Amino acid sequence: MEQRRGLLLIISSPSGAGKSTLSQRLRHWDPTIRFSVSATTRKPRKGEVDGEDYYFRSRAEFESMVDSGEMLEHAEVFGNYYGSPMGPVSDAMSAGADTLFDIDWQGGQQIRNSALGKDVVSIFILPPSMAELENRLRTRGQDTDAVITGRMAKSQAEISHWAEYDYVLVNRDLDEAEAQLRTILTAERLRRGRQPQLSDFVRSLDQEFKDRS
Ligand code: ADP
Ligand code: 5GP
Numbered sequence: 001m002e003q004r005r006g007l008l009l010i011i012s013s014p015s016g017a018g019k020s021t022l023s024q025r026l027r028h029w030d031p032t033i034r035f036s037v038s039a040t041t042r043k044p045r046k047g048e049v050d051g052e053d054y055y056f057r058s059r060a061e062f063e064s065m066v067d068s069g070e071m072l073e074h075a076e077v078f079g080n081y082y083g084s085p086m087g088p089v090s091d092a093m094s095a096g097a098d099t100l101f102d103i104d105w106q107g108g109q110q111i112r113n114s115a116l117g118k119d120v121v122s123i124f125i126l127p128p129s130m131a132e133l134e135n136r137l138r139t140r141g142q143d144t145d146a147v148i149t150g151r152m153a154k155s156q157a158e159i160s161h162w163a164e165y166d167y168v169l170v171n172r173d174l175d176e177a178e179a180q181l182r183t184i185l186t187a188e189r190l191r192r193g194r195q196p197q198l199s200d201f202v203r204s205l206d207q208e209f210k211d212r213s
Contacts, residue, residue, distance in 0.1 A: 002196040003096040005119060007188060008089070009033070010101045010108045010165075013125035014155035015078075016137035018171040022125065023102050025178045026185070034092045036101045039065060042080040045142045055085075073103070073110035078150060082107070093119065098185070105161035112164075121188045123181065124165035128172045130155070 013019045027033050039055040041062050050056050057065070062081045066074055074083030084101060092099045093116075101107065112120050127133035133155060137148045162168055167184050171177040192198065 002200070004194050004196055006034075006093045006095065006097045006099060007194065008093075008099050008101065008111060008116060008120045009185065009188075010103060010111060010120055010122040011125060012103060012105050012108050012122070012158070012161070012165065013171075014127065014133060014158040015151040016133050016140065016155075017125045017127040018136065018174070018177065019102050019125050021174065022171065022177055022181055023100055025174070026181050027100065029178070029182060030185070032097055034088065034097050034099045036084050036089060036099050036103075038082050038084050038103065039071075040080055040082045042078075042082070072114070072116075073107040075104060075106035075110070077104050077106070078147075078154065084111075089116075098189075105158055105164065108161075109164065121167075121184065122165040123167045123169065123184060124162045125177070126159065126162065126168060126170045128170055 011019045011023060023035065027035060037051065037053070037055060039057050039062055041057060041059050042054070044050065044054070044056050048054065048056075059081065062074075062083065065071055065085070066083065070085055070087065071083040072086040072089055074081060076082075082103070084103060084107060089099050101111070103111075108122055111117070112122065127136070130152075134148070134152055137143065137151055143151065169177055169180045188194070
């Protein structure tokens with residue numbers, strides 16, 4: 001039976017709006033989803049694990065990954081480099097598994113404009129208010145005041161790209177936003193073009209119909 005190609009689920013938002021939390025919840029709901037572990041030159045936060053949250057790399061190492069064509073996309077965000085390695089994405093697609101990306105608008109744009117664009121489903125997450133965004137960055141307790149101020153300053157620029165995304169949700173309540181994400185993924189998986197096995201199935205219904213008459 002023909003297998004479907006995995007889709008590329010891209011989630012972007014201003015920092016602190018909740019995309020890491022929602023991504024984790026979605027992966028917990030469906031463990032077949034593969035997470036695209038990005039490479040970054042940013043220093044690890046407390047609790048972050050190399051190879052799980054990110055591949056933490058030096059600038060020289062990152063640049064050599066880009067030069068050797070290993071990156072599906074890459075961009076500079078908040079003064080550090082971030083990029084999505086291509087290898088695991090191709091593997092997932094050919095295995096029929098969906099890949100989740102937590103990347104910024106620049107990465108989203110690059111993948112949408114690449115040869116893989118038709119496999120992309122993109123979701124933008126908005127915070128309920130700017131005050132709540134700052135509150136979330138502070139309560140996350142992972143960044144210094146200066147870093148938080150920098151992230152808040154960049155949030156408006158990130159938000160300005162909301163209309164480039166297929167779906168937009170406002171993360172007021174985590175349970176509600178998670179349910180909306182599940183709905184989007186479920187519906188996108190049911191698109192006719194993503195169910196190559198349907199032709200065989202409908203042929204079998206047809207045969208059964210004939211056999212019964
Ligand atoms: P991002 O990955 O977009 O930078 P995070 O997922 O790290 O954001 O979320 C930032 C902080 O906000 C975390 O402490 C998280 O627990 C909290 N948070 C996320 N969504 C909500 C929500 N709907 N209500 C309250 N707090 C939230
Ligand atoms: P953080 O430092 O908070 O983990 O991430 C900062 C920003 O970089 C977030 O908007 C996140 O989505 C984005 N980001 C993480 N990985 C990648 C990546 O591989 N490519 C791009 N373009 N952005 C990324």
